Amino acid sequence: MSPFLIENQLFQIDYTILILVFSLGTIAGSFSHAFADGIIHGRKILRRSECNHCKKTILWAHLIPIFSYIYLKGKCSHCNKKIHFEILIFEVYFACLYVVFFLYLDLWYFLKFALISIFLAVIFETDRKKLFIDLKCLIMILIISIVFNTWPYINYKIFLDKLLLFSFGWLLIFIISYLYFLFKGIQGFGSGDKWLLGIISTIFTYQDVIYIFLSSCIIGSLIGIITLIYNKSIANLKLPFGSFLCFVSTIYPIL
Numbered sequence: 001m002s003p004f005l006i007e008n009q010l011f012q013i014d015y016t017i018l019i020l021v022f023s024l025g026t027i028a029g030s031f032s033h034a035f036a037d038g039i040i041h042g043r044k045i046l047r048r049s050e051c052n053h054c055k056k057t058i059l060w061a062h063l064i065p066i067f068s069y070i071y072l073k074g075k076c077s078h079c080n081k082k083i084h085f086e087i088l089i090f091e092v093y094f095a096c097l098y099v100v101f102f103l104y105l106d107l108w109y110f111l112k113f114a115l116i117s118i119f120l121a122v123i124f125e126t127d128r129k130k131l132f133i134d135l136k137c138l139i140m141i142l143i144i145s146i147v148f149n150t151w152p153y154i155n156y157k158i159f160l161d162k163l164l165l166f167s168f169g170w171l172l173i174f175i176i177s178y179l180y181f182l183f184k185g186i187q188g189f190g191s192g193d194k195w196l197l198g199i200i201s202t203i204f205t206y207q208d209v210i211y212i213f214l215s216s217c218i219i220g221s222l223i224g225i226i227t228l229i230y231n232k233s234i235a236n237l238k239l240p241f242g243s244f245l246c247f248v249s250t251i252y253p254i255l
């Protein structure tokens with residue numbers, strides 16, 4: 001339970017802090033979406049927000065997460081073109097995620113997963129849209145994972161533990177992909193997936209990694225089957241396995 005809960009009673013939550021956490025979540029969601037959008041469209045990560053259609057800079061007052069979307073009725077104030085609905089989904093999803101993290105995790109884990117989830121969501125989005133896993137995000141997740149596990153005392157044994165966990169996740173996908181290649185003649189996973197699971201593994205335990213991997217496989221299979229039912233013409237279906245890994249890893253701490 002979060003140390004911020006007064007006497008650990010859910011009905012005695014300090015709602016001011018909860019509203020703050022909710023707001024923080026909306027900002028994180030907005031940032032995460034802008035980060036992914038920047039990678040997908042080859043723009044600078046730190047930039048003034050602009051409309052994807054008319055390219056005009058969005059006013060500061062129109063950058064308030066959730067409220068701005070509702071106030072502007074999901075349209076750009078300059079050209080009146082629709083703003084992507086997924087921006088609102090990101091903001092609402094992160095707000096809810098942060099609140100649940102805050103209620104179920106202690107402060108240290110809350111901070112760790114609040115930060116990691118931003119970069120997992122970026123990879124979720126880039127892999128979903130472009131089948132691309134960004135190296136910057138992988139490095140950020142690794143840094144956060146190591147800092148939160150070693151802080152405030154540097155223990156070199158932890159580095160070895162993390163290296164073994166990384167190898168475990170990396171090899172898990174590498175071996176399955178290699179076997180798949182031997183039998184089918186094609187790669188079963190994307191080249192970035194083994195690096196992603198390797199990095200994700202440093203956040204969790206060996207058992208967690210297996211659960212996350214298997215859950216992602218089940219989600220992937222279900223989505224694959226549904227896609228093929230509705231689109232029988234697809235000959236070589238490529239699914240964003242990295243997105244499934246990121247989604248499961250984000251919600252795993254609260255399951």
Ligand SMILES: [Zn+2]
Pocket residue numbers: 051052053054055056076077078079080081
């Ligand atoms: Zn516009």
